[in-house]
Amino acid sequence: MTAPATPTADTDVDATQELSIEALAARTGVTVRNIRAYTTAGLLPSPRLRGRLGLYGDDHAQRLALIRELRDQGFGIEAIRRIFGRAPASAWGDLVAVARSVSGSLFASETPVVVSAKALAAKWKGQMTPALLVRAAKAGLMRELPDGQVQMLSPALGQIAEQLAALGLPLEEVIGMQETMACTLRTTARHWLRTLADSLLAGDAIDAERTAQLLEKARPLATGAVQAAFPVILQQELDALLRKAA
Template identity: 90%
Template sequence: MNAPAVADTDDLSIEALATRTGVTVRNIRAYTTAGLLPPPRLRGRLGLYDDDHAQRLALIRELREQGFGIEAIRRIFGRAPASVWGDLVAVARSMSGSLFASETPVVVPAKAIAAKWKGQMTPALLARATKAGLMRELPDGQVQMLSPALGQVAEELAALGLPLEQVIGMQETMARTLRTVARHWLRTLADSLLAGDAIDAERTAQLLEKARPLATGAVQAAFPVILQQELDTLLRKAA
């Protein structure tokens, strides 16, 4: 894939560049200050931008939409040749939303959730579950269960007598801890990919694809061991 197509430009003002690329003037200035976009050519006091600025800005926009941070984009520009920039966007686009997520989300009417939990699912608890990233409230008032299996676990815990508030609290703790683990794993992978003089888009795709079973397998393998260790510690303290 090549970089996002932008019509030829020549001697554009910052306002015209913003109109052409769909990036705000404020963000263009911010990207320039951050070193992602070269400074404009000056004609007197007027800053002028050209096709190179527009092409790079279109790529920045694409990368930002795929979730890349400013520092990550800076490192990509600094270490990856321009010839692979478009390939990296293609990899990010193809992986986004589909690489690690193994379940298909299920949309459930809010009334159905309220009925299932017999009044325990208050707006406050639903907001907590949403904030933890376990559910998503849709504009039409329905709720998207991002992990139906996790919802089933919650129901089974409730069947054992745990109040819904405690179940959501357990899931909040789990989500918070696993989010930290995930960030560390992904940052380590990103650092590895950006360590060389150039980025190999094909190797990037292969590494990310193989990382999926390794990451989820590591959590599945480690959690029972840690759970048993914590149980043993709890029993010793209670003795």
Template identity: 85%
Template sequence: MNAAATPPASQAEQDLSVEGLAAHTGVTVRNIRAYTTAGLLPPPRLRGRLGLYGDEHVQRLGLIRELRDQGFGIEAIRRIFERAPASSWPDLVAVARSVSGSLFAEETPVVVSSEALAAKWNGQMTPALLARAVKAGLMRELPDGQVQMLSPALGQVAEQLAALGLPLEAAIGMQETMARTLRTVARHWLRTLADSLLGGDAIDPTRTAQLLEKARPLATGAVQAAFPVILQQELDTLLRKTA
């Protein structure tokens, strides 16, 4: 075979059908086409009637997934692609990952055995309840069977609620609601910051990381300041209804 007829390995690796791109990135074919229509992905290179996708599509989809997970909208992501050079995309992905689930996190996680965890609540911690706590983002099961408590303080709160007679299932239910609410708050903060960061002509990943790092204690302080006020207002409303 003529050597010129054989594409280089790097070129061959870049030639992905839309189904191959979906399998490679974990993004559905439907979403790939939707992102293309929205202008987030460039059209594929055509070989006859077959559309072929390359490294840029893979990189863009990786960044899109990370930013969508953080609550960034389509328009915000489009502005990132317009104003951030491709060389900065890995840095932006790293920033997005570092912020994920940690905007309010300031504690050092604690690892405990599953047996010790169950003993904390007099055997109430069933595999089903542990799965719910893991899904809520409050705990993480490790490969060796131990459990990482991402917020030891929350664990102590659950223990204190159990001591007051509240079933562990109810305590976890309360924490699930709190986790969902705070995740919504965190994503709103991130979207607001993103709008500010994307307001200029260029995006600086270093400045982005610095701003998000400074925003963490401010966000924590805002939640700590607002929650007691809102809790008292809701308590007053409840007492008026039961009076």
């Protein structure tokens, strides 16, 4: 995997050229407000001062290009700070290449399905209220689209919800169960990914190809661990519940 050139055509700045913050914003496509925010957050070095005028150069433009790329791939401010703090500058381009190759498609195994809000309401016989739809969307399991339709991010999970309803569970309770599950799994996923990231950033150099391979191999291990552990934990909790009821 080849790393992208650090500055792109629209972010390249001559090493001898110094820019005002407004000129840097125009050159890089990053707003003045965000440039200042990145500086305050420690992601961007302070400008060189000429009197009261702050001047920016090539290093600022290159780092802004990387910040913008990582932000586009979904990295948060804290994650970018960790990358800049723990990985050498020579590895940043490789990390961007990895992010480009795996973002949005590595762990998602289902193709989302789009349904109309009317069809979704019909499935639940009027139980799907706007408030419940908002809750389901906040859990991250479905998404309301601008045209009013609903994107089911996991069609299989939607089918499971319908089967639970067939057992007599009200939709509100089904969504409550999914909210709890999503919250717990999100915490688990963050811990897994943070551990992987810490391992990848531990060395002096980042091997982009090895990183992509490690993440690819981690996918079935992560999902397999959840599938293996949940039945055991479910049985343990059932046994505990029965003991309390006895």
